[in-house]
Amino acid sequence: MSFGTGFDLFEVQSIPEKGKGLVARSNIAKVLIEKPLFTLDPEADLVESSVVSKVKALSKDKQRQFLALHNNFPGKNVFSGVFRTNALPCGPESVVGAVYPTICLINHCCDPNSHNNWNNKTSSETIHAVRDMKAGEEIMIPYAKQEASFTRRALLKSSFGFDCSCSLCSLPVSELKKSEARRLRIEELDQAIGEPSRLVNAPTKALADCQEMARVIEEEFPNGSASPLEASLYYDAFQISITHGDEARASAFAERAYRARVICEGEDSPETENMERLMNKPTIHRNYGISKRWRMTKNMVSKGLDGKEFDE
Numbered sequence: 001m002s003f004g005t006g007f008d009l010f011e012v013q014s015i016p017e018k019g020k021g022l023v024a025r026s027n028i029a030k031v032l033i034e035k036p037l038f039t040l041d042p043e044a045d046l047v048e049s050s051v052v053s054k055v056k057a058l059s060k061d062k063q064r065q066f067l068a069l070h071n072n073f074p075g076k077n078v079f080s081g082v083f084r085t086n087a088l089p090c091g092p093e094s095v096v097g098a099v100y101p102t103i104c105l106i107n108h109c110c111d112p113n114s115h116n117n118w119n120n121k122t123s124s125e126t127i128h129a130v131r132d133m134k135a136g137e138e139i140m141i142p143y144a145k146q147e148a149s150f151t152r153r154a155l156l157k158s159s160f161g162f163d164c165s166c167s168l169c170s171l172p173v174s175e176l177k178k179s180e181a182r183r184l185r186i187e188e189l190d191q192a193i194g195e196p197s198r199l200v201n202a203p204t205k206a207l208a209d210c211q212e213m214a215r216v217i218e219e220e221f222p223n224g225s226a227s228p229l230e231a232s233l234y235y236d237a238f239q240i241s242i243t244h245g246d247e248a249r250a251s252a253f254a255e256r257a258y259r260a261r262v263i264c265e266g267e268d269s270p271e272t273e274n275m276e277r278l279m280n281k282p283t284i285h286r287n288y289g290i291s292k293r294w295r296m297t298k299n300m301v302s303k304g305l306d307g308k309e310f311d312e
């Protein structure tokens with residue numbers, strides 16, 4: 001088997017009510033890297049025969065690994081059932097899915113301690129701890145987006161067949177409602193910030209939304225596990241700044257986005273490397289030069305600001 005790094009850091013265990021799962025052996029801060037058994041474009045080929053032919057092309061050992069994975073869709077189409085239960089997308093926008101002998105044993109949590117990411121450069125899936133994990137803690141990733149509980153719980157039930165009882169879903173109703181409101185607000189702000197016409201015509205409002213979103217994220221994820229959301233938020237703030245010629249703030253935001261990406265994807269993910277390039281030279285971004293409204297060169301704002309100083 002072509003295992004990457006990290007395989008000595010966890011063990012496979014039976015988890016009550018969840019089937020198998022991965023549990024940390026010691027306190028760990030990162031990484032599991034695994035190549036797929038195979039990839040498939042389900043839009044083009046998710047019929048039983050396409051999955052069967054992919055599996056038949058594998059070694060006997062890998063065929064066994066595939067067939068040992070959980071199937072949430074009992075019936076006659078076993079191969080496509082296993083694929084649907086376990087496939088992870090090869091990138092956030094990709095329709096191509098991939099299955100893995102070990103990563104597919106990781107269960108879901110709505111407040112996950114880990115993040116999964118497809119690294120296009122190494123053609124492998126990576127798992128990074130987004131907060132420190134203690135020995136005995138189960139490694140968990142989000143199967144659904146970080147959206148409000150009624151949407152994500154319905155999706156988890158229909159696609160994966162379970163009622164989520166994670167720490168977040170088990171909060172008392174009054175607390176769950178507050179989390180619900182925060183997640184809805186994060187979604188609303190994210191949509192408003194991503195609106196191209198606002199980025200060009202109302203950048204101050206869009207940046208104020210970024211600031212509010214950072215505050216709500218901090219409230220909703222007090223244990224610091226929001227690096228994927230932060231990576232995207234600070235990249236948005238970067239784009240707003242560079243579109244209007246503010247190299248200084250763009251670089252500071254790119255640095256935040258870079259640090260968040262390192263946590264959830266590692267130094268060698270192409271997106272992390274891209275953020276590092278933008279942090280060092282914001283003017284290489286395609287939007288630079290569209291407007292000169294906030295023109296400011298890179299060294300006009302102090303580096304390394306944090307907390308309140310950074311907000312100001």
Ligand SMILES: C[S@@+](CC[C@H](N)C(=O)[O-])C[C@H]1O[C@@H](n2cnc3c(N)ncnc32)[C@H](O)[C@@H]1O
Pocket residue numbers: 017018019020021069070072085086104105106107108109159160161162163164165166
């Ligand atoms: C990709 S598999 C994960 C590994 C699986 N537990 C196993 O035994 O192979 C997905 C399936 O795991 C189970 N599962 C994952 N997360 C769960 C959770 N938080 N609670 C209950 N079941 C869960 C569900 O049956 C789901 O369809």
